[in-house]
Amino acid sequence: MxxxxxxxxxxxxxxxxxxxxxxxxxxxxxxxxxxxxxxxxxxxxxxxxxxxxxxxxxxxxxxxxxxxxxxxxxxxxxxxxxxxxxxxxxxxxxxxxxxxxxxxxxxxxxxxxxxxxxxxxxxxxxxxxxxxxxxxxxxGYVLVDTGSLDDVRARVERLSGDAEPLRYAAREALGLAAWKAGKLDDAKRFLQANRDDPRTPQGIALRTNVVLALAEAGTTPETAAAEAATAPAAAPAPAAALPDTPIPLDLSSPPGSPEPTEAAPDAGIPPAAPEAPAPAAPAGAPAAPSN
Missing domain, CATH: 1.25.40.10 (Tetratricopeptide repeat domain)
Known part of the structure; x- marks a missing residue:
C-alpha cells in the first residue's frame, strides 16, 4: 500500500x-x-x-x-x-x-x-x-636652447614631482633653462633635487653636477663665455719637453670614457743627450800623466 x-x-x-x-x-x-x-x-x-x-x-x-x-x-x-x-x-x-x-x-x-x-x-x-x-x-629640451624658462615650465614642470617617473629629465630641463636665464636660485633648486636623489640616472647625474657647480659658483652662460674670451692662450710647451713618440688616443670613445692605460714605450720621456767629447789638448801641451 x-x-x-x-x-x-x-x-x-x-x-x-x-x-x-x-x-x-x-x-x-x-x-x-x-x-x-x-x-x-x-x-x-x-x-x-x-x-x-x-x-x-x-x-x-x-x-x-x-x-x-x-x-x-x-x-x-x-x-x-x-x-x-x-x-x-x-x-x-x-x-x-x-x-x-x-x-x-x-x-x-x-x-x-x-x-x-x-x-x-x-x-x-x-x-x-x-x-x-x-x-x-x-x-622641454628643445626649448632649453630655443625658448624661455616659462616655455620650459609650461611643458615639463608638472612632471618634476617626486611621484613622476620622468622627474629626473624634467628637473634637468628646468635647471638648465633656469641657469641659462640667469636665475641661479631656481637652477640650484631643481638640480639639487637630482643631485640628492640616489636613483638619478648616471648620465643626468653627471650633467647635473657640472651645471650645479657652475650655478653655485655664480657662473652664468654669459659670464662663462666672457671668461673664456678673455682668458690668455696657453703657452706652447718647449720642444725639448715634448715626447718623441706620440701617446695614442682613442678618438672614437665617447666623452667620459677612460683613456687607454698602456701608452707607447717611453712616451713622454725625452731622449738622453749624447755625451759630449772631451776637449782636445792644445799643441805642445804635455800629455796627461797616466796612472
Missing part, C-alpha cells in the same frame, strides 16, 4: 516535469537562439582579435622599417614612411611616428618643426599618457 509521503512525492515530481515541459515549449526556441548567438559572438570576437593583432603586427613592421632607415642615415626616406604611418597607422603607431619625425627634425637642427611635432603628441588626448609625457620632455 502506497504511503502518503510516497504519493505526494510522485505528484510533486509530475508537477515539476509538467512545468519544465511547459517552459521549454514556451521558451525553448529562444534558449536555442541565445545559445547559437553566444557561439557566433565568441567566434566573431576571436576573429576580430586576430584581425587586430595582424594589423598591429603589420603596423609594427612598417614602423621598424622606417626607424631602420633613420638609423642608416636615410632621413628623407624615413620621413616619407613615418609620415604615411602618422596619417593612416594603427593603434599608437601614428603618435610614435610623429615623435620619431620630430626627433629627426631635431637632429637636423630644425627646432621649430621638432617642437611642433612634440607638442602635437603632448596635446593629443587620444595618445597614451606615457607618450604625451615623453613628448613634453622632448619639447
Amino acid at each position: 502506497m504511503s502518503d509521503e510516497t504519493f505526494f512525492r510522485e505528484v510533486n515530481e509530475e508537477i515539476r516535469q509538467q512545468r519544465v515541459h511547459d517552459l521549454w515549449k514556451r521558451f525553448g526556441r529562444l534558449i536555442l537562439a541565445a545559445a547559437v548567438l553566444a557561439v557566433i559572438a565568441a567566434g566573431a570576437y576571436v576573429a576580430w582579435r586576430e584581425y587586430q593583432l595582424s594589423k598591429a603586427n603589420a603596423a609594427g613592421d612598417r614602423f621598424t622599417a622606417a626607424v631602420d632607415l633613420a638609423d642608416q642615415n636615410k632621413p628623407d626616406e624615413a620621413l616619407k614612411q613615418l609620415q604615411a604611418i602618422a596619417a593612416d597607422g594603427f593603434g599608437s603607431y601614428p603618435q610614435l611616428a610623429t615623435l620619431r619625425i620630430a626627433s629627426i627634425h631635431a637632429r637636423q637642427g630644425d627646432a621649430k618643426a621638432a617642437l611642433e611635432g612634440f607638442d602635437k603628441v603632448a596635446n593629443d588626448a587620444n595618445a597614451p599618457k606615457s607618450l604625451r609625457d615623453i613628448a613634453s620632455i622632448r619639447a
Whole structure:
C-alpha cells in the first residue's frame, strides 16, 4: 500500500516535469537562439582579435622599417614612411611616428618643426599618457636652447614631482633653462633635487653636477663665455719637453670614457743627450800623466 509521503512525492515530481515541459515549449526556441548567438559572438570576437593583432603586427613592421632607415642615415626616406604611418597607422603607431619625425627634425637642427611635432603628441588626448609625457620632455629640451624658462615650465614642470617617473629629465630641463636665464636660485633648486636623489640616472647625474657647480659658483652662460674670451692662450710647451713618440688616443670613445692605460714605450720621456767629447789638448801641451 502506497504511503502518503510516497504519493505526494510522485505528484510533486509530475508537477515539476509538467512545468519544465511547459517552459521549454514556451521558451525553448529562444534558449536555442541565445545559445547559437553566444557561439557566433565568441567566434566573431576571436576573429576580430586576430584581425587586430595582424594589423598591429603589420603596423609594427612598417614602423621598424622606417626607424631602420633613420638609423642608416636615410632621413628623407624615413620621413616619407613615418609620415604615411602618422596619417593612416594603427593603434599608437601614428603618435610614435610623429615623435620619431620630430626627433629627426631635431637632429637636423630644425627646432621649430621638432617642437611642433612634440607638442602635437603632448596635446593629443587620444595618445597614451606615457607618450604625451615623453613628448613634453622632448619639447622641454628643445626649448632649453630655443625658448624661455616659462616655455620650459609650461611643458615639463608638472612632471618634476617626486611621484613622476620622468622627474629626473624634467628637473634637468628646468635647471638648465633656469641657469641659462640667469636665475641661479631656481637652477640650484631643481638640480639639487637630482643631485640628492640616489636613483638619478648616471648620465643626468653627471650633467647635473657640472651645471650645479657652475650655478653655485655664480657662473652664468654669459659670464662663462666672457671668461673664456678673455682668458690668455696657453703657452706652447718647449720642444725639448715634448715626447718623441706620440701617446695614442682613442678618438672614437665617447666623452667620459677612460683613456687607454698602456701608452707607447717611453712616451713622454725625452731622449738622453749624447755625451759630449772631451776637449782636445792644445799643441805642445804635455800629455796627461797616466796612472
